[in-house]
Amino acid sequence: MSTVGLQPGSADAALIARIRSGEQDAMAELYDRYSSLVYSVALRVLTDTGAAEDVLQEVFMQLWRHPASFDARRGSLGPWLAVIARHRAIDALRKRRPQTDLEDVVIAIESDLEGAAERARAAETVRASLRAMPAKQRAALEMAFFQGMTHTEIAAETGEPLGTIKTRIRTALEALRRALNAGSPRPRLASNT
Amino acid sequence: MTTHEQFADDLALYALGSLAGETAADLDAHLEECAACRQELARLQGDMALLALSASGPAPPQRARQRLLKAIGHEPRSPRAILVRRRWWTLAPVFASLVLAIFAILLWRENARYRDRIEALKSDAAQNQATLEEAKHLLVLLTDPSAKHVTLVAAQSKPQPAGKAIYMAGNGALVFMASNLAQLAPQKTYELWLVPMRGNRPLPAGMFKPDRDGNAMVMMPPMSPGVEASTFAVTIEPEGGSATPTMPMVLVGS
Numbered sequence: 222m223s224t225v226g227l228q229p230g231s232a233d234a235a236l237i238a239r240i241r242s243g244e245q246d247a248m249a250e251l252y253d254r255y256s257s258l259v260y261s262v263a264l265r266v267l268t269d270t271g272a273a274e275d276v277l278q279e280v281f282m283q284l285w286r287h288p289a290s291f292d293a294r295r296g297s298l299g300p301w302l303a304v305i306a307r308h309r310a311i312d313a314l315r316k317r318r319p320q321t322d323l324e325d326v327v328i329a330i331e332s333d334l335e336g337a338a339e340r341a342r343a344a345e346t347v348r349a350s351l352r353a354m355p356a357k358q359r360a361a362l363e364m365a366f367f368q369g370m371t372h373t374e375i376a377a378e379t380g381e382p383l384g385t386i387k388t389r390i391r392t393a394l395e396a397l398r399r400a401l402n403a404g405s406p407r408p409r410l411a412s413n414t
Numbered sequence: 415m416t417t418h419e420q421f422a423d424d425l426a427l428y429a430l431g432s433l434a435g436e437t438a439a440d441l442d443a444h445l446e447e448c449a450a451c452r453q454e455l456a457r458l459q460g461d462m463a464l465l466a467l468s469a470s471g472p473a474p475p476q477r478a479r480q481r482l483l484k485a486i487g488h489e490p491r492s493p494r495a496i497l498v499r500r501r502w503w504t505l506a507p508v509f510a511s512l513v514l515a516i517f518a519i520l521l522w523r524e525n526a527r528y529r530d531r532i533e534a535l536k537s538d539a540a541q542n543q544a545t546l547e548e549a550k551h552l553l554v555l556l557t558d559p560s561a562k563h564v565t566l567v568a569a570q571s572k573p574q575p576a577g578k579a580i581y582m583a584g585n586g587a588l589v590f591m592a593s594n595l596a597q598l599a600p601q602k603t604y605e606l607w608l609v610p611m612r613g614n615r616p617l618p619a620g621m622f623k624p625d626r627d628g629n630a631m632v633m634m635p636p637m638s639p640g641v642e643a644s645t646f647a648v649t650i651e652p653e654g655g656s657a658t659p660t661m662p663m664v665l666v667g668s
Contacts, residue, residue, distance in 0.1 A: 248483075249479075256473070256478070257473045258466075260471070260474035261472075264469075264472075265471065270475075282482070282485060282486075282489075285489070286489070296459070299463075300459075300463030301463070303463045303466035303467055306466065307466050308431065311431065327456045328456060329460045343467050344468045347464050371434065384423075387426075390432075391423050391426040398457070398461050
């Protein structure tokens with residue numbers, strides 16, 4: 222399998238290297254590049270601007286304190302930050318201690334999302350794919366992803382059997398991946414086995 | 415490599431953090447062993463990242479940027495400086511403990527040495543005490559007026575005046591005991607003389623008067639150490655002693 226990681230000469234790789242050596246300017250640049258993404262994810266989950274700002278602060282402070290927790294071999298920076306933001310926002314929503322270790326987040330993704338334009342294009346593809354899904358499938362995925370509900374909670378809320386919810390979520394994710402792979406304009410593959 | 419179909423649904427839930435309890439533990443154990451499922455999990459995380467991207471909304475307010483940069487300013491992080499400072503702080507207690515430990519060992523050893531020394535001194539002191547007790551008894555025996563002094567002579571012979579000098583030249587210690595001495599005329603005294611090996615001038619070695627039984631003793635008169643004696647003699651002198659012996663000698667011995 223091949224995935225996109227940080228290329229040695231990429232802008233993200235250079236920023237991370239500077240952050241590791243303690244450059245505050247590099248952190249500001251990184252913030253300017255990814256704060257909208259992190260904030261949007263947190264706001265979508267928490268639907269509260271103050272709480273979303275707290276998650277935004279937490280995610281970037283964690284990166285500042287532990288830049289080594291991001292490993293370019295495990296995925297590119299934007300998707301990694303988006304997933305971390307989602308996890309931390311769900312933790313905040315559920316008022317619980319962080320459940321996911323940053324080092325455990327390994328991301329395999331077959332698109333180059335380092336540029337804002339690529340990310341915007343991918344976001345549009347995902348939104349189109351979500352719109353194309355059966356309503357129940359999309360609802361199950363969004364409840365699980367943006368509301369952090371367990372499949373048991375979704376089954377209880379929708380009155381559907383557990384197995385159905387499980388399959389629905391998995392099918393929704395597969396549909397998403399198919400749409401992305403089909404629409405991926407410029408797959409830049411870095412070996413990551 | 416293909417994903418294990420029985421785990422496919424659970425993997426998606428696992429990536430979402432929606433799996434709990436026993437099922438999650440089972441999957442954890444399977445992921446440890448199965449590279450294909452780990453790869454699928456990474457892909458699912460990728461799907462979730464893309465899903466997150468779809469949540470584009472407004473940019474965060476400017477104050478959030480200022481808040482972050484202020485917080486970073488309060489936590490400056492120069493890896494080298496932190497490394498050095500951390501090492502310093504981390505190692506300082508270690509050094510301190512080490513120094514204390516060494517100090518404690520040295521103290522303990524010195525303490526043990528002193529304890530041994532004290533034991534040795536105690537033992538010496540006990541020995542000295544015993545010797546001292548013995549000497550005291552001896553001294554009491556020799557000097558106590560109530561002690562009975564008997565001079566033994568050959569049977570059926572008339573007791574003669576006799577004296578015995580015990581002398582150590584090294585420290586000048588001298589004890590002299592006499593018996594069967596004739597009583598003195600008033601204003602007279604017996605005087606003991608030491609005749610040195612080198613030079614013939616006799617040195618006064620103490621005056622004494624016998625008791626009613628004719629016994630007398632001179633104990634440790636003030637003598638210069640290191641004078642080898644060739645002869646001891648006793649003369650009768652005027653009260654207060656003389657600078658040179660007055661003949662004749664009452665007792666003499668070499």
